[in-house]
Amino acid sequence: MxxxxxxxxxxxxxxxxxxxxxxxxxxxxxxxxxxxxxxxxxxxxxxxxxxxxxxxxxxxxxxxxxxxxxxxxxxxGGDVTDLMMAARRILTEVLAGQNELLAELRESEAAAR
CATH class of the missing domain: 1.10.10.10 (Winged helix-like DNA-binding domain superfamily/Winged helix DNA-binding domain)
Structure with a gap:
């Protein structure tokens, strides 16, 4: 099977x-x-x-x-290197999104004061 x-x-x-x-x-x-x-x-x-x-x-x-x-x-094979590079790109995008969210939270917190 x-x-x-x-x-x-x-x-x-x-x-x-x-x-x-x-x-x-x-x-x-x-x-x-x-x-x-x-x-x-x-x-x-x-x-x-x-x-x-x-x-x-x-x-x-x-x-x-x-x-x-x-x-x-x-x-x-070279596909492993491609996979590792793809993981790096994905993590970079995810972390950039988290940094943008953190910046927005800090701005809204500052505006609330």
Whole structure:
């Protein structure tokens, strides 16, 4: 039995719903990175990072390769970068709207005095 597309999308976004995973994706936008580099940049326990990397790998949005004893991670495709940029644009619009609302509230509060 196949999963409806909307369910697959919800599962995908749920998998992304962790700050460590988002940070990994942000870091990998700049190019391949070894696990030790990710650990230094994110400051989480190695076992925790390993679990997050495994989830990202299972989802197919990151790939790993071994270079000697070093495991290097990379984004599986450019669509991930596009997704991260789209999220930034959406957040910028949302926050701009919140700032406009805050300004209106402050103006009405000042006018009420």
């Amino acid at each position: 196949s999963v409806p597309l909307y369910q697959a999308k919800a599962d995908f976004f749920r998998m992304l719903g962790n700050p460590v995973r988002i940070r990994v994706l942000e870091l990998l936008q700049d190019g391949p990175m070894p696990v030790r580099g990710l650990l230094a940049a994110i400051s989480v326990e190695p076992s925790s990072l390993s679990q997050h990397l495994a989830a990202l790998r299972r989802s197919g949005i990151v790939r790993s390769s071994r270079e000697g004893s070093t495991v290097v991670y990379t984004l599986a």
